[in-house]
Amino acid sequence: MYSTPRHVSEVMTRTVVALGSTTTFKDIVKAMRRRQISALPVIDDAHRVVGVVSEADLLPKEEFRAHDPDPDTRLHRPEALARAQARTAGELMTAPAVTVDADASLARAARIMARHQVKHLPVVDGAGLLTGIVSRTDLLKVFLxxxxxxxxxxxxxxxxxxxxxxxxxxxxxxxxxxxxxxxxxxxxxxxxxxxxxxxxxxxxxxxxxxxMGPPRRPVLDPDPEDHPQPERSDGPIGRT
The missing domain is CATH 3.30.1340 (Histidine-containing Protein; Chain: A;)
Structure with missing residues:
Protein backbone atom coordinates (compact mmCIF):
# COMPACT_ATOMS: atom_id res chain seq x y z
CA MET A 1 0.00 0.00 0.00
CA TYR A 2 1.26 3.49 -0.80
CA SER A 3 2.28 5.33 2.39
CA THR A 4 0.55 8.70 2.21
CA PRO A 5 2.78 11.67 2.99
CA ARG A 6 0.98 14.07 5.31
CA HIS A 7 3.75 16.26 6.71
CA VAL A 8 6.58 18.29 5.25
CA SER A 9 9.16 16.05 6.93
CA GLU A 10 7.97 13.13 4.78
CA VAL A 11 8.59 14.81 1.41
CA MET A 12 11.33 17.37 2.00
CA THR A 13 14.91 17.07 0.73
CA ARG A 14 17.18 16.62 3.72
CA THR A 15 20.52 17.19 2.02
CA VAL A 16 20.51 20.93 1.46
CA VAL A 17 23.10 23.24 -0.05
CA ALA A 18 23.09 26.39 2.08
CA LEU A 19 24.88 29.66 1.54
CA GLY A 20 26.83 31.79 3.96
CA SER A 21 26.22 35.50 3.88
CA THR A 22 29.63 36.05 2.26
CA THR A 23 29.13 33.56 -0.59
CA THR A 24 29.91 35.36 -3.85
CA PHE A 25 27.53 35.97 -6.73
CA LYS A 26 29.30 33.56 -9.08
CA ASP A 27 29.46 30.80 -6.47
CA ILE A 28 25.71 31.15 -5.94
CA VAL A 29 25.06 30.70 -9.67
CA LYS A 30 27.37 27.68 -9.76
CA ALA A 31 25.59 26.06 -6.80
CA MET A 32 22.17 26.59 -8.37
CA ARG A 33 23.31 25.09 -11.65
CA ARG A 34 25.02 22.14 -10.00
CA ARG A 35 22.00 21.29 -7.85
CA GLN A 36 19.44 22.33 -10.48
CA ILE A 37 17.52 24.35 -7.93
CA SER A 38 16.16 27.89 -8.26
CA ALA A 39 16.52 29.02 -4.63
CA LEU A 40 19.01 28.48 -1.80
CA PRO A 41 18.74 29.29 1.90
CA VAL A 42 21.24 31.59 3.59
CA ILE A 43 22.31 30.63 7.11
CA ASP A 44 24.28 32.30 9.87
CA ASP A 45 27.13 30.78 11.85
CA ALA A 46 24.63 28.91 14.09
CA HIS A 47 22.90 27.36 11.04
CA ARG A 48 19.77 29.43 11.53
CA VAL A 49 18.04 30.47 8.31
CA VAL A 50 18.30 34.24 7.82
CA GLY A 51 17.25 34.60 4.19
CA VAL A 52 16.81 33.03 0.76
CA VAL A 53 18.50 33.79 -2.55
CA SER A 54 16.47 32.91 -5.64
CA GLU A 55 17.04 33.24 -9.35
CA ALA A 56 14.79 36.29 -9.27
CA ASP A 57 17.23 37.96 -6.88
CA LEU A 58 20.08 37.35 -9.33
CA LEU A 59 18.39 38.55 -12.52
CA PRO A 60 18.68 42.33 -11.89
CA LYS A 61 22.44 41.95 -12.28
CA GLU A 62 21.88 41.03 -15.93
CA GLU A 63 18.86 43.30 -16.43
CA PHE A 64 20.77 46.48 -15.58
CA ARG A 65 24.23 45.35 -16.69
CA ALA A 66 24.43 47.30 -19.95
CA HIS A 67 22.34 50.40 -19.27
CA ASP A 68 21.39 52.82 -16.54
CA PRO A 69 17.85 52.59 -15.12
CA ASP A 70 15.31 55.24 -16.07
CA PRO A 71 13.71 57.55 -13.46
CA ASP A 72 10.57 55.40 -13.21
CA THR A 73 12.63 52.31 -12.42
CA ARG A 74 14.63 54.22 -9.81
CA LEU A 75 11.39 55.28 -8.15
CA HIS A 76 9.46 52.01 -8.20
CA ARG A 77 12.17 49.33 -8.11
CA PRO A 78 14.81 50.39 -5.62
CA GLU A 79 15.28 46.82 -4.31
CA ALA A 80 16.02 45.50 -7.80
CA LEU A 81 18.59 48.23 -8.32
CA ALA A 82 20.24 47.38 -5.00
CA ARG A 83 20.47 43.72 -6.03
CA ALA A 84 22.00 44.73 -9.34
CA GLN A 85 24.93 46.14 -7.36
CA ALA A 86 25.11 43.22 -4.88
CA ARG A 87 28.09 40.89 -4.74
CA THR A 88 27.30 38.45 -1.92
CA ALA A 89 24.43 36.32 -0.64
CA GLY A 90 23.93 38.63 2.31
CA GLU A 91 23.35 41.55 -0.06
CA LEU A 92 21.20 39.57 -2.49
CA MET A 93 18.96 37.56 -0.17
CA THR A 94 15.32 38.17 0.58
CA ALA A 95 14.99 38.54 4.33
CA PRO A 96 13.52 37.51 6.63
CA ALA A 97 13.23 34.07 5.09
CA VAL A 98 9.84 32.48 4.54
CA THR A 99 10.15 29.06 6.20
CA VAL A 100 8.01 26.12 7.27
CA ASP A 101 8.19 23.68 10.18
CA ALA A 102 9.03 20.04 9.48
CA ASP A 103 5.83 18.86 11.18
CA ALA A 104 3.58 21.22 9.20
CA SER A 105 0.95 19.67 6.97
CA LEU A 106 1.44 19.65 3.21
CA ALA A 107 -1.64 21.84 2.87
CA ARG A 108 -0.11 24.47 5.15
CA ALA A 109 3.14 24.44 3.17
CA ALA A 110 1.17 24.88 -0.05
CA ARG A 111 -0.72 27.85 1.42
CA ILE A 112 2.54 29.49 2.51
CA MET A 113 4.01 29.05 -0.98
CA ALA A 114 0.93 30.50 -2.62
CA ARG A 115 0.70 33.44 -0.22
CA HIS A 116 4.34 34.44 -0.66
CA GLN A 117 4.62 33.34 -4.32
CA VAL A 118 7.70 31.19 -3.76
CA LYS A 119 8.67 27.83 -5.21
CA HIS A 120 10.82 26.53 -2.35
CA LEU A 121 10.63 26.73 1.44
CA PRO A 122 13.50 26.13 3.84
CA VAL A 123 12.39 23.68 6.53
CA VAL A 124 13.38 24.58 10.08
CA ASP A 125 13.05 23.07 13.54
CA GLY A 126 11.81 24.79 16.68
CA ALA A 127 15.08 26.68 17.09
CA GLY A 128 15.05 27.94 13.50
CA LEU A 129 17.84 25.60 12.43
CA LEU A 130 17.84 24.38 8.83
CA THR A 131 16.73 20.74 8.49
CA GLY A 132 15.74 20.53 4.81
CA ILE A 133 14.02 22.21 1.91
CA VAL A 134 10.65 21.52 0.28
CA SER A 135 9.57 22.39 -3.27
CA ARG A 136 6.28 22.57 -5.15
CA THR A 137 7.11 19.25 -6.77
CA ASP A 138 7.57 17.66 -3.35
CA LEU A 139 4.09 18.77 -2.28
CA LEU A 140 2.55 17.12 -5.34
CA LYS A 141 3.80 13.68 -4.29
CA VAL A 142 0.48 13.02 -2.53
CA PHE A 143 -1.15 12.70 -5.95
CA LEU A 144 0.96 9.62 -6.70
CA MET A 212 -29.63 10.72 -1.68
CA GLY A 213 -32.04 10.59 1.21
CA PRO A 214 -34.96 8.21 1.77
CA PRO A 215 -37.28 7.74 -1.22
CA ARG A 216 -40.38 9.88 -1.05
CA ARG A 217 -43.69 8.18 -0.54
CA PRO A 218 -46.25 8.85 -3.26
CA VAL A 219 -48.87 11.41 -2.28
CA LEU A 220 -52.29 9.78 -2.54
CA ASP A 221 -55.54 11.70 -3.09
CA PRO A 222 -57.57 11.75 0.11
CA ASP A 223 -60.83 9.77 0.11
CA PRO A 224 -63.78 11.94 -0.81
CA GLU A 225 -65.69 12.98 2.23
CA ASP A 226 -69.23 11.69 2.70
CA HIS A 227 -71.53 14.66 2.37
CA PRO A 228 -75.03 14.40 3.86
CA GLN A 229 -77.74 14.28 1.25
CA PRO A 230 -80.81 16.50 1.60
CA GLU A 231 -83.93 14.72 2.83
CA ARG A 232 -86.55 13.97 0.21
CA SER A 233 -90.19 14.70 0.66
CA ASP A 234 -92.79 12.85 -1.25
CA GLY A 235 -95.38 15.65 -0.94
CA PRO A 236 -95.43 19.09 -2.46
CA ILE A 237 -93.31 21.72 -0.84
CA GLY A 238 -95.41 24.62 0.16
CA ARG A 239 -95.48 27.56 2.46
CA THR A 240 -96.55 27.23 6.04
Missing amino acids: RTDADIAQEVRREVVEPLFPDPLDPVRVEVRDGVVALAGRIRDTGLVPIAVRLARAVEGVVDVDCAL
Whole structure:
Protein backbone atom coordinates (compact mmCIF):
# COMPACT_ATOMS: atom_id res chain seq x y z
CA MET A 1 0.00 0.00 0.00
CA TYR A 2 1.26 3.49 -0.80
CA SER A 3 2.28 5.33 2.39
CA THR A 4 0.55 8.70 2.21
CA PRO A 5 2.78 11.67 2.99
CA ARG A 6 0.98 14.07 5.31
CA HIS A 7 3.75 16.26 6.71
CA VAL A 8 6.58 18.29 5.25
CA SER A 9 9.16 16.05 6.93
CA GLU A 10 7.97 13.13 4.78
CA VAL A 11 8.59 14.81 1.41
CA MET A 12 11.33 17.37 2.00
CA THR A 13 14.91 17.07 0.73
CA ARG A 14 17.18 16.62 3.72
CA THR A 15 20.52 17.19 2.02
CA VAL A 16 20.51 20.93 1.46
CA VAL A 17 23.10 23.24 -0.05
CA ALA A 18 23.09 26.39 2.08
CA LEU A 19 24.88 29.66 1.54
CA GLY A 20 26.83 31.79 3.96
CA SER A 21 26.22 35.50 3.88
CA THR A 22 29.63 36.05 2.26
CA THR A 23 29.13 33.56 -0.59
CA THR A 24 29.91 35.36 -3.85
CA PHE A 25 27.53 35.97 -6.73
CA LYS A 26 29.30 33.56 -9.08
CA ASP A 27 29.46 30.80 -6.47
CA ILE A 28 25.71 31.15 -5.94
CA VAL A 29 25.06 30.70 -9.67
CA LYS A 30 27.37 27.68 -9.76
CA ALA A 31 25.59 26.06 -6.80
CA MET A 32 22.17 26.59 -8.37
CA ARG A 33 23.31 25.09 -11.65
CA ARG A 34 25.02 22.14 -10.00
CA ARG A 35 22.00 21.29 -7.85
CA GLN A 36 19.44 22.33 -10.48
CA ILE A 37 17.52 24.35 -7.93
CA SER A 38 16.16 27.89 -8.26
CA ALA A 39 16.52 29.02 -4.63
CA LEU A 40 19.01 28.48 -1.80
CA PRO A 41 18.74 29.29 1.90
CA VAL A 42 21.24 31.59 3.59
CA ILE A 43 22.31 30.63 7.11
CA ASP A 44 24.28 32.30 9.87
CA ASP A 45 27.13 30.78 11.85
CA ALA A 46 24.63 28.91 14.09
CA HIS A 47 22.90 27.36 11.04
CA ARG A 48 19.77 29.43 11.53
CA VAL A 49 18.04 30.47 8.31
CA VAL A 50 18.30 34.24 7.82
CA GLY A 51 17.25 34.60 4.19
CA VAL A 52 16.81 33.03 0.76
CA VAL A 53 18.50 33.79 -2.55
CA SER A 54 16.47 32.91 -5.64
CA GLU A 55 17.04 33.24 -9.35
CA ALA A 56 14.79 36.29 -9.27
CA ASP A 57 17.23 37.96 -6.88
CA LEU A 58 20.08 37.35 -9.33
CA LEU A 59 18.39 38.55 -12.52
CA PRO A 60 18.68 42.33 -11.89
CA LYS A 61 22.44 41.95 -12.28
CA GLU A 62 21.88 41.03 -15.93
CA GLU A 63 18.86 43.30 -16.43
CA PHE A 64 20.77 46.48 -15.58
CA ARG A 65 24.23 45.35 -16.69
CA ALA A 66 24.43 47.30 -19.95
CA HIS A 67 22.34 50.40 -19.27
CA ASP A 68 21.39 52.82 -16.54
CA PRO A 69 17.85 52.59 -15.12
CA ASP A 70 15.31 55.24 -16.07
CA PRO A 71 13.71 57.55 -13.46
CA ASP A 72 10.57 55.40 -13.21
CA THR A 73 12.63 52.31 -12.42
CA ARG A 74 14.63 54.22 -9.81
CA LEU A 75 11.39 55.28 -8.15
CA HIS A 76 9.46 52.01 -8.20
CA ARG A 77 12.17 49.33 -8.11
CA PRO A 78 14.81 50.39 -5.62
CA GLU A 79 15.28 46.82 -4.31
CA ALA A 80 16.02 45.50 -7.80
CA LEU A 81 18.59 48.23 -8.32
CA ALA A 82 20.24 47.38 -5.00
CA ARG A 83 20.47 43.72 -6.03
CA ALA A 84 22.00 44.73 -9.34
CA GLN A 85 24.93 46.14 -7.36
CA ALA A 86 25.11 43.22 -4.88
CA ARG A 87 28.09 40.89 -4.74
CA THR A 88 27.30 38.45 -1.92
CA ALA A 89 24.43 36.32 -0.64
CA GLY A 90 23.93 38.63 2.31
CA GLU A 91 23.35 41.55 -0.06
CA LEU A 92 21.20 39.57 -2.49
CA MET A 93 18.96 37.56 -0.17
CA THR A 94 15.32 38.17 0.58
CA ALA A 95 14.99 38.54 4.33
CA PRO A 96 13.52 37.51 6.63
CA ALA A 97 13.23 34.07 5.09
CA VAL A 98 9.84 32.48 4.54
CA THR A 99 10.15 29.06 6.20
CA VAL A 100 8.01 26.12 7.27
CA ASP A 101 8.19 23.68 10.18
CA ALA A 102 9.03 20.04 9.48
CA ASP A 103 5.83 18.86 11.18
CA ALA A 104 3.58 21.22 9.20
CA SER A 105 0.95 19.67 6.97
CA LEU A 106 1.44 19.65 3.21
CA ALA A 107 -1.64 21.84 2.87
CA ARG A 108 -0.11 24.47 5.15
CA ALA A 109 3.14 24.44 3.17
CA ALA A 110 1.17 24.88 -0.05
CA ARG A 111 -0.72 27.85 1.42
CA ILE A 112 2.54 29.49 2.51
CA MET A 113 4.01 29.05 -0.98
CA ALA A 114 0.93 30.50 -2.62
CA ARG A 115 0.70 33.44 -0.22
CA HIS A 116 4.34 34.44 -0.66
CA GLN A 117 4.62 33.34 -4.32
CA VAL A 118 7.70 31.19 -3.76
CA LYS A 119 8.67 27.83 -5.21
CA HIS A 120 10.82 26.53 -2.35
CA LEU A 121 10.63 26.73 1.44
CA PRO A 122 13.50 26.13 3.84
CA VAL A 123 12.39 23.68 6.53
CA VAL A 124 13.38 24.58 10.08
CA ASP A 125 13.05 23.07 13.54
CA GLY A 126 11.81 24.79 16.68
CA ALA A 127 15.08 26.68 17.09
CA GLY A 128 15.05 27.94 13.50
CA LEU A 129 17.84 25.60 12.43
CA LEU A 130 17.84 24.38 8.83
CA THR A 131 16.73 20.74 8.49
CA GLY A 132 15.74 20.53 4.81
CA ILE A 133 14.02 22.21 1.91
CA VAL A 134 10.65 21.52 0.28
CA SER A 135 9.57 22.39 -3.27
CA ARG A 136 6.28 22.57 -5.15
CA THR A 137 7.11 19.25 -6.77
CA ASP A 138 7.57 17.66 -3.35
CA LEU A 139 4.09 18.77 -2.28
CA LEU A 140 2.55 17.12 -5.34
CA LYS A 141 3.80 13.68 -4.29
CA VAL A 142 0.48 13.02 -2.53
CA PHE A 143 -1.15 12.70 -5.95
CA LEU A 144 0.96 9.62 -6.70
CA ARG A 145 -1.35 7.69 -4.41
CA THR A 146 -3.33 4.88 -6.05
CA ASP A 147 -7.09 5.09 -6.55
CA ALA A 148 -7.56 1.88 -4.54
CA ASP A 149 -5.69 3.32 -1.58
CA ILE A 150 -7.73 6.53 -1.67
CA ALA A 151 -11.00 4.59 -1.89
CA GLN A 152 -10.05 2.47 1.10
CA GLU A 153 -9.33 5.52 3.24
CA VAL A 154 -12.54 7.29 2.20
CA ARG A 155 -14.57 4.22 3.19
CA ARG A 156 -12.76 3.86 6.51
CA GLU A 157 -12.43 7.50 7.54
CA VAL A 158 -15.52 9.09 5.99
CA VAL A 159 -18.28 6.67 5.02
CA GLU A 160 -18.21 4.25 7.93
CA PRO A 161 -18.21 6.90 10.71
CA LEU A 162 -20.84 9.13 9.07
CA PHE A 163 -23.16 6.49 7.65
CA PRO A 164 -23.01 3.37 9.83
CA ASP A 165 -26.59 2.38 8.94
CA PRO A 166 -27.41 3.58 5.41
CA LEU A 167 -30.65 2.74 3.64
CA ASP A 168 -28.57 1.38 0.75
CA PRO A 169 -24.84 0.61 0.85
CA VAL A 170 -22.79 3.75 0.12
CA ARG A 171 -20.62 3.12 -2.92
CA VAL A 172 -17.16 4.65 -3.12
CA GLU A 173 -15.38 4.67 -6.46
CA VAL A 174 -12.17 6.53 -7.31
CA ARG A 175 -10.86 7.19 -10.80
CA ASP A 176 -7.79 9.34 -11.46
CA GLY A 177 -8.09 10.73 -7.95
CA VAL A 178 -11.75 11.80 -8.33
CA VAL A 179 -13.96 10.28 -5.63
CA ALA A 180 -17.56 9.33 -6.49
CA LEU A 181 -20.04 8.75 -3.65
CA ALA A 182 -23.45 7.20 -4.29
CA GLY A 183 -26.22 5.53 -2.29
CA ARG A 184 -29.14 6.32 -0.01
CA ILE A 185 -28.61 7.65 3.50
CA ARG A 186 -30.94 8.55 6.33
CA ASP A 187 -29.68 12.08 7.02
CA THR A 188 -28.91 14.25 4.00
CA GLY A 189 -27.64 16.96 6.34
CA LEU A 190 -24.40 14.98 6.54
CA VAL A 191 -23.74 15.19 2.80
CA PRO A 192 -21.74 18.48 2.88
CA ILE A 193 -19.63 17.08 5.72
CA ALA A 194 -18.95 13.88 3.77
CA VAL A 195 -17.86 15.85 0.71
CA ARG A 196 -15.58 18.09 2.75
CA LEU A 197 -13.95 15.16 4.57
CA ALA A 198 -13.50 13.16 1.37
CA ARG A 199 -11.90 16.14 -0.37
CA ALA A 200 -9.48 16.49 2.56
CA VAL A 201 -8.12 12.96 2.08
CA GLU A 202 -4.57 13.15 0.77
CA GLY A 203 -4.36 12.61 -2.99
CA VAL A 204 -8.02 13.41 -3.76
CA VAL A 205 -8.42 15.60 -6.83
CA ASP A 206 -12.16 16.25 -6.49
CA VAL A 207 -15.41 14.71 -5.23
CA ASP A 208 -18.59 13.88 -7.14
CA CYS A 209 -21.48 13.25 -4.76
CA ALA A 210 -24.73 11.46 -5.64
CA LEU A 211 -25.84 10.59 -2.10
CA MET A 212 -29.63 10.72 -1.68
CA GLY A 213 -32.04 10.59 1.21
CA PRO A 214 -34.96 8.21 1.77
CA PRO A 215 -37.28 7.74 -1.22
CA ARG A 216 -40.38 9.88 -1.05
CA ARG A 217 -43.69 8.18 -0.54
CA PRO A 218 -46.25 8.85 -3.26
CA VAL A 219 -48.87 11.41 -2.28
CA LEU A 220 -52.29 9.78 -2.54
CA ASP A 221 -55.54 11.70 -3.09
CA PRO A 222 -57.57 11.75 0.11
CA ASP A 223 -60.83 9.77 0.11
CA PRO A 224 -63.78 11.94 -0.81
CA GLU A 225 -65.69 12.98 2.23
CA ASP A 226 -69.23 11.69 2.70
CA HIS A 227 -71.53 14.66 2.37
CA PRO A 228 -75.03 14.40 3.86
CA GLN A 229 -77.74 14.28 1.25
CA PRO A 230 -80.81 16.50 1.60
CA GLU A 231 -83.93 14.72 2.83
CA ARG A 232 -86.55 13.97 0.21
CA SER A 233 -90.19 14.70 0.66
CA ASP A 234 -92.79 12.85 -1.25
CA GLY A 235 -95.38 15.65 -0.94
CA PRO A 236 -95.43 19.09 -2.46
CA ILE A 237 -93.31 21.72 -0.84
CA GLY A 238 -95.41 24.62 0.16
CA ARG A 239 -95.48 27.56 2.46
CA THR A 240 -96.55 27.23 6.04
